[in-house]
Amino acid sequence: MSPENAPPAPSRPTIGRGEKVRAAVLTAALAELDDIGYAALTMDGVAQRAGVHKTTVYRRWKDRDALILDALTGRIAGDIPIPDTGDLDGDLRALARGLAAWLGSPAGAAVLAVMLSDAARAPGIAEVRAGIFADRLRRAEPVVVRAVERGELPAGIDPAEVIKNLAAPLYFRALITGEPVDERAADRAARAVLAAARHGGLGGDQD
Structure with a gap:
């Protein structure tokens, strides 16, 4: 058989290597989550949707939960940027407002649904949620670290506690009471955390 008459070679994925492949797989994982949910998602399904071989996916992510964790953390990081306004008050308000906007968005609702609704029947979701x-x-702790360096907060304050206390009332509204999660709620949370942090109430030297 001449080369001209030879049957065409089987089609292969055309996506290049590196970041292009990673982005395609992470996008496919998010799309699969939206379409079929956590419990039904498979590495093979993600690979097929992304247009890559499944071995490519397994080389980069050891299992399904590692892939989902990477996809969701990247999605949230893009949706809720970490501010650097030059002062703690501005940073906390911007961070709280970003979280409030995300919690009220379709993307935020979808991520929360993945993290919460499948928890009872998907053992790996607890690890994904914790991650x-x-x-x-x-990502957010540098907001507090910079404030300490500028002298706005007492040395020894716990950055994680500041961020947790900022986010907690907003998640409470979104998940428990169903109250609006808007800029007013975000600003209220920021003011409360700022006052507590300045008085050493969140792990500072005055505890």
Whole structure:
């Protein structure tokens, strides 16, 4: 058979390597979560949707939960940027407002649904949820560290406690009471945390 008459080679994924592949897989994982939920999601399904071989996915992520964790942390990081306004009051208000906007958005609702609604029947979701919140704390803690360096907060304050206390009332409204999670609620949370932090009530030297 001449080369001209040879049957075409089987089609193969055309996505390049590196960041393009990673982005395609993470996007596919989020789409699968939206369409079929956590429990039904598989690595093979994500690979097929992304247009890559499943071995490519397994080389980068050891299992389904590692993939979902990477996808969701990246999504949240993009949706809720970490501010640097130059003062703690501005940073806390911006951070709280960003979280409030995200909690009220379709993307935020979808992520919360993944983290919460499947918890009872999906053992891995607890680890995914813990990883997501740990990543958010790690990203946001520099807001508090910078404030200590500027002399706005007492040395020894616990950055994680500041961020947790900022987010807690907003999550409470979104998940428990169903009250509006708006800029007014965000500003109230920021003022309360700022007052507590300045008086050493969140792990500072005056505890």
